Amino acid sequence: MIRKESEDVLNMLLVKLFNDILKIEAAAIKQGECSDLSVTENHIIEAIGKNREMTMTEVAKDLEITVGTLTTAINRLIKKEYVERRRIEEDRRVVLIKLTDKGEKAFDSHAQFHTDMIKSIIQELPETEETVLITALKRMTNFFEEKYNLLG
Template sequence: MDPSEGIKKLLYDRFLHFSHLTEQLFTAEIDEFTELARTQELNSFPKNLTGIHVIDCIGNHEPINHTSIAEKMNLSKASITKVSTKLHEEGFIKRSQMNDNKKEIYFSLTSKGRQVFEVHAMMHQIIERRFFDVLNVFSESELQAVLKFFQTVIDQKKNIINGNRRDADVKTQNKNRNTTM
């Protein structure tokens, strides 16, 4: 076995472990958001991260329509319709139409939605600080290598999600061949 195969296997094992931890982190993140919301005396908020992230997207880009939300969040329009309908019913967002375009519906936050937006921003500052603290142990060149690794994995996963699994596998094989020559 090529010596680099051992490290590749170890990286794959760590990547799988990271993926499992990321799934668990989503549960912990909603729990952390709930606790932070309570400390900020926020009594009502969506019970899932997608709803909270739609509120965040609207808050950052209001007024914004379904299509733009879907594009910015990499979700389907159908998913955004479902989430936005629920957020509207719960009073987090409001719908409006522009004077020059009565067909298109735009969303903005209500005061209740604005409170969720602000607590979510506080939570992201906490998470970002933690993340940066972890990265402080790496040199600039190590950070560049980590960045390259994540971008390569992201590109491959996007290809697989978009049904280009074969293209992703061929590109990976070609990259591996080029680096070993």
């Protein structure tokens, strides 16, 4: 295959893969026990993490969104009983958020979705192809992190 054809195929595959994963994730959420959550809300729950308490600023920074945008989403998650919020006594301006028991169940469910997805991919590959896939994805990740200054 000449280079231009490879570029076209790789572009098509990456775009399709990205879109397919988003569709599969959205469908899995809607079919699961936490069907009242959006993909975005699931990602917020994932960012907060299980058994952790974080400031709104930390979560917003991790997700690369504004605190105002996060506040709107957190208000919805509190109403749905996935997250709780409290201010610290030493500085009432600091707002801490953490998952409720219901939120931890959603976190576990979403983590299981990712585990199942990866296991289903790996089980179909011979070990040599698995190694090649991981190497290629690491190189792509490094490339995007360096080219688009995503290193944190």
